[in-house]
Amino acid sequence: MISLGSVPGAEAAAAAASHGVAGPRSWRKSRWGPRNFSVEDLRTWRRERESALRSARRHQQLISKRLLCEDTLMDEGQVGTDSGPAAPLSEEEISQLLKNIQRGKEDRATSLRLLRQGLQHRENQQKFIRLEGSMRVLIGLFTGNLADLQMDAARCLHELSHSSDPDVVEACLPATSYLLTYLSGHSVALMELCLYTLGNLVVEMTAVKKQLLPQGIIPVLASCIQSPHVVVQEGVGYVLSQLLQSKEAPAEIIPLVLNSTLPKDMLHLVCSNLEEGIGAAVEFAWGLHYIICSRVNNSLLISQRTVPSLVQLLLELASVMSTTSVEGVELLICPVVRCVANLLAEDEVGDGELVEQEERLLRALFEFIQYFVSEHLFIAQECLWLINNLTADSIRSCSALLNPDLFTSLLKLLSYERLSLLVLTVLCNIAAKGSAYCQAQHQKAVLFPLISILALPDDKVVAQDLELLHLLFHHWPEAAADFVGQSGLQALEQHQDKLQLQERVKVLIWTAKELTALPQNCPLRASAENLPSTSLQS
Structure with a gap:
C-alpha cells in the first residue's frame, strides 16, 4: 500500500x-x-461505460509488509548496533540463546536481543520455529509482567511477522489474541508494535484473518482509532488497509467495518490535523478508497456526507499548495481524489451534493495539476479522472470548464502524451x-x-x-x-x-x-x- x-x-x-x-x-x-442519439441514449451509454471504467478503476495498491525500525537498539551499550543484515546462526546457537532466555540468567535480556537480531535473517527464522517450544517461550515472555522483556519479545514477533515464509507466519498464529489484547493497554510503543505485527500477519494467510475476525479485531480497531497518539492512529490505518484489500474483504470484513464507527472516524482523521498526522490521513484515505471500490454500501458513506467532507479537504489543500510545508501531500491527494470520483459515479449522489462547490473544486483540481504535472504526473491523471466524472452529467461543471482560464489550462494538457x-x-x-x-x-x-x-x-x-x-x-x-x-x-x-x-x-x-x-x-x-x-x- x-x-x-x-x-x-x-x-x-x-x-x-x-x-x-x-x-x-x-x-x-x-x-x-x-435516428439521432437522444439525451437518454447518451445517459444510458455513459452509465454503461462508466460502470466498466469504474471497475477498471478499482486498482488496489500492492499489499506490503512494514518493519518498524527500533532506534532504542542503536543506543550505545546495547546489542544490535550493526545495521547490516543479520548473520545466519546455527541451530545450536539459536537453541542456546533460547535456553539462556528460559533459565532466567542475568543476561537473558541480552540473549533475547541477540535472538531478535538473529530473527532478521530468513534462515534463522525457519530454524527458530522448528525448535520445540520456541514459540511457546516467546509468547510466554510477550505475555509476562516484565516490561523490558515483553517489548523485546514483541520485537521478535514483529521480525517473524515480516517474513514472507508462510510457515513462519503460521507459527505466529497463537500470538494473535495477545496482540489484540495489548491494543487496549497503556504503552503507546507496545500498541504501535502490536498493530504493525498484526498488519504484517494478515497479508500472508487467510487463516490469520479468519482467526482475527471472531477474536474481535474490528471492534478493537474501532477503539484504538480513538487514541490521541498519531503513531497509534497510523498503525490502525495500516492494519485496516491490509484487511480491506484482501479477497475476503467485501463479504467478510467491509460489512463489519461499515457497521462500526470506523468509517466516520476514518473520514475525520483524513480531514483533520494533517500537519501532525498526514501519515495517518494517507492510510485512512486509502482505506476509504478500498471500501468505496467494494461498493458494499456506498449509499451509507454518501449519507454520512463523505463527498462534501472530502471536497472541502481538497479545497483547503489547494488553497495552501504554494505555501504548505507538509511533505508527501500528493500521496494524500491521490486517494482522496479517487474517493470523490468513485462516489460521484454512484447513482445515490444527489444533484445538490456539489451545487455550490463545483467550480471551486474544478479550480482546486487544476491547481493540483499545475503544481504536480512536472514531477508527479499521476496526480494530474487522477484529477482529470475526477473532472471526467464531474462533467459526465453536470451542466454546471461543463459551463465552468468553458471559463477562459480553465479551458486554456485544459487544452494545454493535450501536449502531455499520458x-x-x-x-x-x-x-x-x-x-x-x-x-x-x-x-x-x-x-x-x-x-x-x-x-x-x-x-x-x-x-x-x-x-x-x-x-x-x-x-x-x-x-x-x-x-x-x-x-x-x-x-x-x-x-x-x-x-x-x-x-x-x-x-x-x-x-x-x-x-x-x-x-x-x-x-x-x-x-x-x-x-x-x-x-x-x-x-x-x-
Whole structure:
C-alpha cells in the first residue's frame, strides 16, 4: 500500500497511471434518417461505460509488509548496533540463546536481543520455529509482567511477522489474541508494535484473518482509532488497509467495518490535523478508497456526507499548495481524489451534493495539476479522472470548464502524451451537452490542437479525437467548415487504412464534406441532426 515511508513515488505513479484511461467508443455508421442519439441514449451509454471504467478503476495498491525500525537498539551499550543484515546462526546457537532466555540468567535480556537480531535473517527464522517450544517461550515472555522483556519479545514477533515464509507466519498464529489484547493497554510503543505485527500477519494467510475476525479485531480497531497518539492512529490505518484489500474483504470484513464507527472516524482523521498526522490521513484515505471500490454500501458513506467532507479537504489543500510545508501531500491527494470520483459515479449522489462547490473544486483540481504535472504526473491523471466524472452529467461543471482560464489550462494538457486521452474524454463530455457547448469550444480554437492530435501514432487517442470531432460537427456544423479549411481532411486521410479507425474516419470525412458543401443558409447546415451519425452507444 502507499504510505509516506514505504512506497516510492514511482510506484505510486505507476499505480495511478495503470487504470482509468478511457478507451475509444464504438462507432456505428448510419444513413440519412430520423435516428439521432437522444439525451437518454447518451445517459444510458455513459452509465454503461462508466460502470466498466469504474471497475477498471478499482486498482488496489500492492499489499506490503512494514518493519518498524527500533532506534532504542542503536543506543550505545546495547546489542544490535550493526545495521547490516543479520548473520545466519546455527541451530545450536539459536537453541542456546533460547535456553539462556528460559533459565532466567542475568543476561537473558541480552540473549533475547541477540535472538531478535538473529530473527532478521530468513534462515534463522525457519530454524527458530522448528525448535520445540520456541514459540511457546516467546509468547510466554510477550505475555509476562516484565516490561523490558515483553517489548523485546514483541520485537521478535514483529521480525517473524515480516517474513514472507508462510510457515513462519503460521507459527505466529497463537500470538494473535495477545496482540489484540495489548491494543487496549497503556504503552503507546507496545500498541504501535502490536498493530504493525498484526498488519504484517494478515497479508500472508487467510487463516490469520479468519482467526482475527471472531477474536474481535474490528471492534478493537474501532477503539484504538480513538487514541490521541498519531503513531497509534497510523498503525490502525495500516492494519485496516491490509484487511480491506484482501479477497475476503467485501463479504467478510467491509460489512463489519461499515457497521462500526470506523468509517466516520476514518473520514475525520483524513480531514483533520494533517500537519501532525498526514501519515495517518494517507492510510485512512486509502482505506476509504478500498471500501468505496467494494461498493458494499456506498449509499451509507454518501449519507454520512463523505463527498462534501472530502471536497472541502481538497479545497483547503489547494488553497495552501504554494505555501504548505507538509511533505508527501500528493500521496494524500491521490486517494482522496479517487474517493470523490468513485462516489460521484454512484447513482445515490444527489444533484445538490456539489451545487455550490463545483467550480471551486474544478479550480482546486487544476491547481493540483499545475503544481504536480512536472514531477508527479499521476496526480494530474487522477484529477482529470475526477473532472471526467464531474462533467459526465453536470451542466454546471461543463459551463465552468468553458471559463477562459480553465479551458486554456485544459487544452494545454493535450501536449502531455499520458494525459491527452483523458483530456479528450472531458472535452467529449462537454461537447455532448449540445450545440451551445460545441459552439463555445469552436470559438475557443479547439480545432487546431485536435487536428494536431491526428498526427499522433496512438490509435486510442486518435479514436477519442475523432469522437470529439464527430460531436462538434453534429452539434455545430460551422466547425466542419473550419476543420476543412485548416487541412483537417488531409490529417484524417492518413488513418483511412487503419483497420480500427477506417470506418469512423470515412464517416467523418464524408460528414465534413457534406456539411461544407451545404449553403450557408441551409437548414441542414444549421442543424446536422439528419446527417449520418455514429452512435455513441456501445
